[in-house]
Amino acid sequence: MSEQDQDLIEEARKLFSGRVDFLLSAPQLQFLPEPEYPEVAFAGRSNVGKSSLINALTGRKSIARASVTPGRTQELNFFEIGTPTQFRFIDMPGYGFAKAPVKVVEKWKKLVRDYLRGRVVLKRTLVLIDSRHGLKPVDLEMMEMLDQAAVGYRLVLTKADKIKAEELEATRAAVEAASRKHPACFPQLHVTSAEKGMGIAELRAAVLADSRL
Ligand SMILES: Nc1nc2c(ncn2[C@@H]2O[C@H](COP(=O)(O)OP(=O)(O)OP(=O)(O)O)[C@@H](O)[C@H]2O)c(=O)[nH]1
Numbered sequence: 335m336s337e338q339d340q341d342l343i344e345e346a347r348k349l350f351s352g353r354v355d356f357l358l359s360a361p362q363l364q365f366l367p368e369p370e371y372p373e374v375a376f377a378g379r380s381n382v383g384k385s386s387l388i389n390a391l392t393g394r395k396s397i398a399r400a401s402v403t404p405g406r407t408q409e410l411n412f413f414e415i416g417t418p419t420q421f422r423f424i425d426m427p428g429y430g431f432a433k434a435p436v437k438v439v440e441k442w443k444k445l446v447r448d449y450l451r452g453r454v455v456l457k458r459t460l461v462l463i464d465s466r467h468g469l470k471p472v473d474l475e476m477m478e479m480l481d482q483a484a485v486g487y488r489l490v491l492t493k494a495d496k497i498k499a500e501e502l503e504a505t506r507a508a509v510e511a512a513s514r515k516h517p518a519c520f521p522q523l524h525v526t527s528a529e530k531g532m533g534i535a536e537l538r539a540a541v542l543a544d545s546r547l
């Protein structure tokens with residue numbers, strides 16, 4: 335790793351060990367905060383670990399609500415990082431949650447899509463993929479939507495602690511190969527475990543760099 339990367343990792347570590355505040359929860363687009371700061375959004379299938387990843391990145395146990403019950407996050411939740419505020423994180427409802435009522439799922443899906451497609455301050459979206467499952471049709475659908483809207487995104491493998499090293503390597507290679515076909519996808523794949531801290535320091539540095547785009 336270059337000295338520059340190390341410096342950014344250290345800068346990001348310091349920033350995230352400082353102020354991180356929950357700002358608001360937006361159930362509909364009309365409740366979004368003013369687009370005053372750069373934003374980085376967390377998307378992915380229900381239960382993939384979006385809220386847990388935000389907790390790990392910010393070093394807070396439960397600033398974002400994580401749960402064993404899929405479909406826990408139902409609104410766009412905004413968090414502010416830094417004093418003065420440097421950027422915002424957005425924890426979003428998961429997609430592909432089969433057990434939620436169709437109407438509810440449609441409502442979340444529309445909220446997430448409208449936000450992602452229309453937000454001028456959105457610098458990067460992180461699309462989370464469960465290491466155990468790899469890319470599912472709903473993930474590809476999300477990636478295509480982001481490609482079409484020209485919203486740059488990073489793919490992040492989650493729960494890397496849950497599978498064996500060989501399986502993890504196989505998923506990593508498959509996801510990386512698939513990602514090359516997506517023009518708005520950042521070429522580097524992040525492998526993380528919110529539980530064990532794997533890949534967290536590097537991802538922190540990456541989102542800090544993204545927030546400055
Ligand atoms: N072992 C392990 N478990 C994890 C990890 N990340 C998340 N989990 C677990 O996975 C479950 C779902 O995590 P959440 O962070 O709530 O997932 P989410 O994507 O926010 O879910 P929704 O809000 O329902 O879309 C919880 O039980 C977490 O404890 C990880 O890195 N390792």
Ligand SMILES: [Mg+2]
Binds near residue numbers: 385386
């Ligand atoms: Mg959540």
